[in-house]
Amino acid sequence: MTQTNGAAAGTPALRPAAAKAMTTDFDWIVYADATFAGLAILLPFPFVDSWLEDYFRRRMPRDIARRRGRVLSKAAVREVNRERSQSFVRGCLLWPLEQIVYLVRNMYRTVVYFFTVVDATDKLSHYWHRAFLIDYMIARGHLDDPTRAAAAGEALRRVLQTVETSPMRNLAGELIEFASGQVRGLTRAFYRFLRHREETAEFKHQRQTIADRWAEFGDYLPEVADTYEKTLAAVQFEQATKAG
Numbered sequence: 001m002t003q004t005n006g007a008a009a010g011t012p013a014l015r016p017a018a019a020k021a022m023t024t025d026f027d028w029i030v031y032a033d034a035t036f037a038g039l040a041i042l043l044p045f046p047f048v049d050s051w052l053e054d055y056f057r058r059r060m061p062r063d064i065a066r067r068r069g070r071v072l073s074k075a076a077v078r079e080v081n082r083e084r085s086q087s088f089v090r091g092c093l094l095w096p097l098e099q100i101v102y103l104v105r106n107m108y109r110t111v112v113y114f115f116t117v118v119d120a121t122d123k124l125s126h127y128w129h130r131a132f133l134i135d136y137m138i139a140r141g142h143l144d145d146p147t148r149a150a151a152a153g154e155a156l157r158r159v160l161q162t163v164e165t166s167p168m169r170n171l172a173g174e175l176i177e178f179a180s181g182q183v184r185g186l187t188r189a190f191y192r193f194l195r196h197r198e199e200t201a202e203f204k205h206q207r208q209t210i211a212d213r214w215a216e217f218g219d220y221l222p223e224v225a226d227t228y229e230k231t232l233a234a235v236q237f238e239q240a241t242k243a244g
Contacts, residue, residue: 014226022136024221026214028207029067033060034131036193038124038172042116042180043187052190057081057127061143064135075146079153080134117176122164124172129163129224130156136225142232151239155232162227167220171213175206
């Protein structure tokens with residue numbers, strides 16, 4: 001795997017340990033769950049698509065850790081997978097409304113192709129960023145204990161809110177355009193991957209295309225890592241201030 005040991009021209013300089021921990025090439029084991037989580041929205045099966053998206057989203061930390069030869073604690077996985085917190089009462093009150101909005105949007109997307117593509121592109125780009133940062137966090141040891149994992153998880157959530165205009169979005173859009181026209185093939189790809197962790201021939205070809213284009217992000221990903229490091233430092237400072 002290609003290791004980034006120093007900052008490219010025009011990119012932030014990371015500390016040596018951080019640079020050593022970062023990989024900027026496309027490792028399918030790292031990005032498989034992220035890719036399927038992003039593509040799940042294209043499946044024309046209400047509730048199945050959201051279930052699969054959540055399933056692959058939650059698999060990401062442990063699968064990426066396994067690629068690194070590491071084992072994460074349940075607490076660390078929980079911190080990484082935790083979404084923005086809201087009160088239990090508020091969550092219960094909003095759940096029926098969220099389901100209605102989900103159904104309306106799902107039916108509307110089947111009629112208006114444009115919204116499906118835009119929504120799926122955003123999700124795929126989001127999950128690729130998430131996979132990169134989780135891989136980086138694991139390599140840096142930020143998920144080795146629950147206390148550090150709590151800060152790292154919060155930093156992850158904050159950074160992911162800032163990447164909507166990423167250059168990754170163009171590549172994500174190309175994959176979504178292809179997959180949205182191959183619904184039956186996409187369904188087979190999900191089935192094969194869930195059942196046997198295997199890929200269809202069509203998907204292998206697209207995966208290689210992604211890997212070939214991934215080098216375009218060699219300067220961008222160090223910037224994402226640097227933003228995460230700065231955000232993590234801010235979160236840790238906030239935690240120390242509250243504790244003190």
